[in-house]
Amino acid sequence: MTATSSAASNQTRDRNALLILLVALWLYNGLYLVSWWLSSPQPAFGDFSGLWSFGKFAAQSGAGIYDPFALADYQQKLDPGLNGGGFPYPYPPTFLLALIPLGMMALPSAYVCWIATTFALYVLATLGREWRSLSGLALLAAPTTLINAITGQNGFLSAALLIGGLRLLASHPMTAGALLGLLAYKPQFVLLMPIVLLASRNWRAILSAIATTVIVAVITSAALDWSIWIEWIARFPSYQSLLQANQASLDHMMPTVIAGVHAIGAPIAIGYGLQALLSGAVVVLVWRAWRRGMTDQAIALVAIGSIVVTPYAMIYDMPMVAAGIAIHWKARVDAGEPIAALEIGLAIALSACLLAMIGHSVPFAAAILLVLLLSSVAGVFSRVGRSAPTLNVAPPATS
Numbered sequence: 001m002t003a004t005s006s007a008a009s010n011q012t013r014d015r016n017a018l019l020i021l022l023v024a025l026w027l028y029n030g031l032y033l034v035s036w037w038l039s040s041p042q043p044a045f046g047d048f049s050g051l052w053s054f055g056k057f058a059a060q061s062g063a064g065i066y067d068p069f070a071l072a073d074y075q076q077k078l079d080p081g082l083n084g085g086g087f088p089y090p091y092p093p094t095f096l097l098a099l100i101p102l103g104m105m106a107l108p109s110a111y112v113c114w115i116a117t118t119f120a121l122y123v124l125a126t127l128g129r130e131w132r133s134l135s136g137l138a139l140l141a142a143p144t145t146l147i148n149a150i151t152g153q154n155g156f157l158s159a160a161l162l163i164g165g166l167r168l169l170a171s172h173p174m175t176a177g178a179l180l181g182l183l184a185y186k187p188q189f190v191l192l193m194p195i196v197l198l199a200s201r202n203w204r205a206i207l208s209a210i211a212t213t214v215i216v217a218v219i220t221s222a223a224l225d226w227s228i229w230i231e232w233i234a235r236f237p238s239y240q241s242l243l244q245a246n247q248a249s250l251d252h253m254m255p256t257v258i259a260g261v262h263a264i265g266a267p268i269a270i271g272y273g274l275q276a277l278l279s280g281a282v283v284v285l286v287w288r289a290w291r292r293g294m295t296d297q298a299i300a301l302v303a304i305g306s307i308v309v310t311p312y313a314m315i316y317d318m319p320m321v322a323a324g325i326a327i328h329w330k331a332r333v334d335a336g337e338p339i340a341a342l343e344i345g346l347a348i349a350l351s352a353c354l355l356a357m358i359g360h361s362v363p364f365a366a367a368i369l370l371v372l373l374l375s376s377v378a379g380v381f382s383r384v385g386r387s388a389p390t391l392n393v394a395p396p397a398t399s
Helices: 003-038 048-066 068-078 093-103 107-131 134-141 143-151 155-167 173-185 193-199 203-223 228-245 247-253 257-263 268-291 296-309 319-334 341-357 365-378
Strands: none
Touching: 003 134, 003 143, 048 068, 048 093, 048 107, 048 228, 093 107, 093 173, 093 203, 093 228, 107 134, 107 143, 107 155, 107 319, 134 143, 134 319, 143 155, 143 319, 143 341, 155 173, 155 296, 155 319, 173 193, 173 203, 193 203, 193 268, 203 228, 228 247, 247 257, 257 268, 257 365, 268 296, 268 365, 296 319, 296 365, 319 341, 319 365, 341 365
């Protein structure tokens, strides 16, 4: 057997092993979803019932969406099973443009439409025409997909806007800027965007992002209530106070340094200090990567780094990390380069950690794994002379 045929045989074996693993994960996700559905979760359809109620209420009350008491009363009428609980609306008004059409549907139909549409956008932004591939199956099998489907949250949408905007920067800067401007519906995930756009000197994308933000703000005000932005700004401090008051109940769902510090009872000043230190390091890595041009590695750094630099992120926001890893690994495989075994191990450990975080507290674990994964993608470990062993994976087949 020649060296070439031996290498091809090893690649086929590795690819088949990876395919079996992905199918097993896909089946696990499916069984988990069925068991979750049969358990009759309350509220029905998870957090999505809150998103749905926001759309229904805003269509009737406009700026009243920022009155937490009126909103809670309305949600109780929709679902008496909330037993005095409810979902406050902390988002900027722009998100309502997506939620109001959902509020016009029945809840089950709205949930299916929301998950199916945002997941399709997520896969399209990540893989484009190559969605029918091993990489597409990997995104479907990823625990981040399971978590977002269970919660009914907006992780797919955020990832689609972030990844789609970054991938279009070189070829369609105006469209890219528009997508990144729309991402401002979750302001904590645009923290790295000025670094990316300034480092790449993409002035058209900068102008497009600003223009999109302004246009959408005007449309929202005209369609709902001209005072809605003032209401959001006025109510924002109260939402911050509410978040701090309920921090303990959220720590196990947050893969952030701040949550880890709070979970172990350490002084919050330590958390802010660590957050600032890590954020500074991420900014340097992202700046250097994007100064060299738009690459799949640079996109992956932003996708992972966007979670690292924000003090507020939930496990349902992690699809952007999965997309970044998928893009980075696919680029290496397509170039005939191996994927570092260290990165594979970190990705598996992070996936297991996120599944554990659904019901248990594992302080700092996810944050540490994210920092290590970011460092590996940036090549930090190889630069200090500790190259990790590698695993060859055959390029995914496309049709």
